[in-house]
Amino acid sequence: MFERLEAILVKEFLELRRDPWAIFRLIIPLALQVIVYGYAATFTVHHVATAVLDLDNSEASRSLISHFLATRRFDIVDFADRQSTVTRDLDSGKATLAIVIHAGFARDLASGRGAPLAVAVDGTNSNTALISLGYVGEIVSRFEAEEAAKASTVKAGAAPPTVTVSLEERPWFNSGLEDRWFFIPGVIGTLTLVQVVNLTSFAVVREREVGTLEQIMVSPIRPVEFILGKTLPFFLIGLADVALVTLLGVLWFHIPFVGDPFVMLYGASLFLLATLGLGLLLSTFSRTQQQAFALNFFLINPIFILSGFAFPIAAMPRFLQWLTFLNPLRYFLIVIRAVFLKGVGLSDLWQEFAAMALLGVVMLGLSVLRFKKSLD
Amino acid sequence: MNREMTGESGEFAVRAEGLCRRFGALQAVRDLSFAVARGEIFGFVGPDGAGKTTIMRMLAGVLLPDKGEIFLEGIDVVAEPERAKPILSYMPQRFGLYEDLTVAENIFFYGELFELPWRVRRARARQLLQAAGLLSFERRLAGQLSGGMKQKLGLVCALLHTPKVLLLDEPTTGVDPLSRRDFWAILYNLRESGVTILFSTAYMDEAERCSRLALMHEGEIRLCDSPARLKAAMPGALLEVVSADPRAAHKALTGAPGVLGLLLMGDRVHVRVDNALRRKGELEARLLGEGVGPAAIQPIEPGIEDVFVALLGQEGAA
Missing domain, CATH: 3.40.1710.10 (abc type-2 transporter like domain)
Structure with missing residues (x-):
């Protein structure tokens, strides 16, 4: 059923391997930001x-x-x-x-x-x-x-x-109440979101701009195969991002990781599903990379602010609180902080998991539906 | 539909009926009908904005017509575009190559999309690359090929799955003459094996190569026939005026008795007249009288561009 998926996957990895800047784009900014956050970010909150x-x-x-x-x-x-x-x-x-x-x-x-x-x-x-x-x-x-x-x-x-x-x-x-312990886990979610949404939306829009998308659509490939082929590599890159930032946090900043790595893995997988869905959905609204960039720029900040990363959701007006329910980052931050510092398991986090899965399925589904139309 | 538009054979590889497509306020294609017999090379010729790309995209099943029917080898493209995909190949003006992949990797990728068995793909790719003169470039990145080579690589990728119908949208725009020659050699070979080729072009000289032509203007087919018959049907006869100052000659001859139309073609002027023998001397005398200087005037066979201009006036010139 997914015979042509392999074609896209092989192509994606060939392109990635051919790109000498990939490592700089994918890893170094992330590592730098974690370190900056770890050292520089501190501040205070209530209710x-x-x-x-x-x-x-x-x-x-x-x-x-x-x-x-x-x-x-x-x-x-x-x-x-x-x-x-x-x-x-x-x-x-x-x-x-x-x-x-x-x-x-x-x-x-x-x-x-x-x-x-x-x-x-x-x-x-x-x-x-x-x-x-x-x-x-x-x-x-x-x-x-x-x-x-x-x-x-x-x-x-x-x-x-x-x-x-x-x-x-x-x-x-976190008995010492170190800001850093609070921040680094949050940084993992935030940076991964920015990275994955950007990569995904840009990658699809680039195919549209270069004209390869039209070429692929006249072949017998189905939209689902194409979309899976485009997103699977970014899923893996996203997981690697999460692992990298987690390791940096634990080894460099000595953030305790008391939870189960597998709970983290499940959580990260569902979170990535939702972020990939978001990236793809954005790509179906953009004709050019500039448009994709503008759209990303427009959305990333509200997502960040409405996530509970820095500003407590409980202190927001009711309307904004409702908006946060649509934000995958909100759920992942709860999961990741809980796994890092509390070590709680699936039984306490199932609601967050369910919410991320639902968001992911809805956004991916919408992308597939919109995808064909967007060629016109 | 009149007889000229249906071709000779009763069996059509491509048949379109009453196609319409509008983009906002612009009616890109209006009530278009034509049929192409198997093994024909059928050309859509017309200036930019005549609706050529829109037709190609509708035939390829990537753009839905507002109205009308399209059949490719008996498959209803509007209703079932997926069924038509394995038998057709569509090459847009700029073929979507991955510039960061090599020639061989691009071929591999497009072969995979059509699920060709490895052996078939390998043999076919070799044969096509050879014909395109690209065999020694297999390991070069597609982004480092010249424009003509890129376009030929696009054609190779488009032909891997041996389509029955080939749709080419301005395939040789910006391609050097040598690559263009290779390109056409491949197309003629394909026709031998029964592939039906539809292509669009704004180059009038290229239009002469097709078995039949549709002259397009503002989303409509104005004339559709073989190049020879189109030329024969052109009203009047053609004189070629070679002069040191073709612009002055063009100006001097405008409005001369018996002149039906004038077309400036680089260093010469094509003059369409009612009677070539009678007007030749008159025109020579007029040029001398207007002070343009001596000019060589001789009757010539019309080209497609002359036909086009005769039909549509200056606005039809590409």
């Missing part, structure tokens, strides 16, 4: 999904929780009843932050010895994590001040009540 575990269940502990609620900066998504629930909330991404009030909180607070409050943050997005930790600190000190004022009216001269906030050690989560 935090929070899980609360109150093991003390005292007046004081409830008062502290109400302080968190009062700021409206924390959305409490789960009042957990045991530690394992909190861990699950963080792993699944349901919560970004967890506040654990240990038993004896009220007693230690009153004695002035320092009441223990444990905070766990999902450090995969170090911006969110840093900001929310800052809020925690603010709220806790306000709580301390109020408690101290209350205590002094009752019993003058006693030690002021204090809360000792401890950041829970979660090594697989």
